Amino acid sequence: MNRINRRDFLRLAGGSALAAGTFGFPGLLLANTRKVVVVGGGVGGCTAAKYLRKLDPTLDVTLVEPKTHYTSCFMSNEVLSGDRSIESITFSYADLKDRYGVNVITDSAVGIDPIAKEVRTADGARLAYDACVVSPGVDFKWETIEGYDAQVAETIPHAWFAGPQTVTLRNQLLAMPDGGSVVIVAPPNPYKCPPGPYERASQIAMYCKHHKPKSKILILDPKAKFSKAGLFKQGWAQHYGFETDNSMIEWVGAEQGGKVSAVDPASGTVKAEGGDFHGDVINIIPAQKAGKIAHDADLVENDWCPVDKRTFESTRHPGIYVLGDASSASKMPKSAYAANSQAKVAVAAILARFAGQEPGEPTYVNTCYSIIAEEHGISVAAVYRLSEDGKVIDSIDGSGGLSPMDASAEHRKREVTYAHSWFRNVIDDMMQ
Template identity: 65%
Template sequence: MTDINRRTFLRTTGGVAALGATIGFPTLALGAVRRVVVIGGGAGGATAAKYLRKLDSNISVTLIEAKPNYTSCFMSNEVLSGERTLDSITFGYDGLRRHGVEVVIDRAVGIDPVKKRVQTAGGNGFDYDACVVSPGIGFKWEAIEGYNEQVSKETIPHAWYAGPQTELLRRQIQAMPEGGRVIVVAPPNPFKCPPGPYERASQIAMYCKHHNPKAKVIILDPKFAFSKKGLYTEGWTKLYGYGTDNSMIEWIGGHEGGTVEGVDPATLTLQTEFEEVQGDVINIIPAQKAGAIAFAADLVDGDWCPVDKQTFESKRHKDIYVLGDASSAAKMPKSAYAANSQAKVAVAAIVARFQGMEPGDPTFVNTCYSVVGEDFGISVAAVYGLDAKNNMIMPIKGAGGLSPANASPEIRQREVSYAHSWFKNVINDMLE
């Protein structure tokens, strides 16, 4: 295996220029082999494992992942409309194995930051010089009375991890009576994929438009606004009659009583602040927090893991780096592309540290595409720099922005193609 050359790495990170400049290439294998243990083989963890090996093939990298395959949440809303299958968003870890990553299918249950050892449910221990933690989110089940994990598996799926619940929700939508009502309960901030609930409502409406045209999708939302609201509203107006009496989509925000307080799974009835609302299909996306291992390993402050945003090293324990959804990485959103970008910054910082060098100033990138309907895509993009004084990741003015309002059909169609090619590229960058 050859080490990635410096210029290629800088290009793929989207510009960790100062960081790259501090790293000497190629690496000289001096002293003991360094060990990195990565927990979680999703957008952040898989990228970190792969790029550690690419940047320095002398580093021993072990990925501990609970599941044998990764089913991406990104693009999983398209499974609901029938645009794609769950198989098309499910991938194995052989690509990482080919990079020399040792992939262990097991669940990490604890990290000893003093002994520098990760413990797994399978009873094994893995020593590390640096540990990367990217476990994604967990749910705050207590936020809505009557909702719990069992209910989510049987009756009211969250489908906020793609998998069996995505298929359950799809079957429920297909089996809905003519003119039925799907209720999507959106979560409070912060949560993974800020535009995701609204893309989901759009994809369900897209299915219903063809198969159940009198059906309605109602979004109950505790928030007063949401990501790309203007562009969604434009798409919903053009495609689903939004704003008319016959609109297929209705959004009820926090100011209109959209906060859901309880649910009766037996009658599919939601209790909002003001009234009871009944649905034929209900999708509750619960309030969120960092994944369980972040709590077990004492990496959280409140719901999320504070990190030094120059390196993504935990503010609570040295030599542990927390990436992706679990980290507190304002002002980056919790997205796959953000996790992918953060992973490269953390990897560069880890390798620099192994070589006795200081990390430089990182830049980050994120684009979130949403497919609102057939041939109707929208996006938001940003490049971010570090505000070291305030430990904040700030969007760089003039780099990025929203896709244009009232764009031509060609532009909207192109955004759908871009969304699909972004998906292929990011999966490739993580896992191949």
């Protein structure tokens, strides 16, 4: 974990003055209490809220989130294989409130006024801010697949927000006969969790191998290649007969006609460039864009929110910091670890700004694990820094990389353990 202690933060924020000025004498500063409103209680939002309060307990930090509990998308594919329950990935905001003193409001933000510096909520509250953090995750471009919308998704789930649809998809797999077909429609780039659809196929195959071994999983993909493809295909060959006559998983990429244009829910048919495909269970993961509030708050250009990559401050509206999946943070992927790391960069920048100082020189980190089979994990990791022109968050040569193709069985098994401990660490770091 990239834990950052108070001293590191203050160094990043340039701040012994901040330490002397705020930590010791909170009572003296009440009149000047700075307010930060955080929109979205996911990875980016929770991490930012927690670290703001942890690093400067005089701050008045309010987190606006419509759900009473956070259900993590990361590890939600394991619910599909039956390896874990939905409860095991569902967490309360109690620690943020009780331990860190964050005001948690169960409500949705419906507007942000960057001039009045105010967040409006659906219940009619108006929350004044000195800095606003926005981490609302993604929304779907429903219009890209004919016949698919939020209502159809209740029966043909995307399950790309972990929660009730994850359970629906799991129940559909349980109800599917042996010999049934599962069709997964993968999204075009960019989208949250680049390896996610392929880990999902692996986890469904893991379940089918033990319970429905005659079943097939077809991935229809508008892309010609995908994240960690070599490692996934190697794992699929090892565990699920990939590219043999009896392969449980088939991947149809762009060049083979994998781009899907429509679904007919009545017949359970997906229409792709390469033909029509029937699924007993269909999982459509649509194309994505920044969450709705980012659009409503005028933070978006070309589907995503442009930011100053040194601070994650919006380039459209100063004082608003956009993190995580909603931001344009190329070359970082849209992942939980990236959102967690970006939140810390933004917190350091906000603290520096409040202290009247320049932001420090950031580094960022990401690791994405995928679990292909019970004892087979793979990963991609990188440490990043800002390019000299400030335009790109680039990985540092030699800082990470992919799991080796020739790793031992012991290594693959260990990566599953690492994936599970990574999960516990991220949850702990963001909200516990």
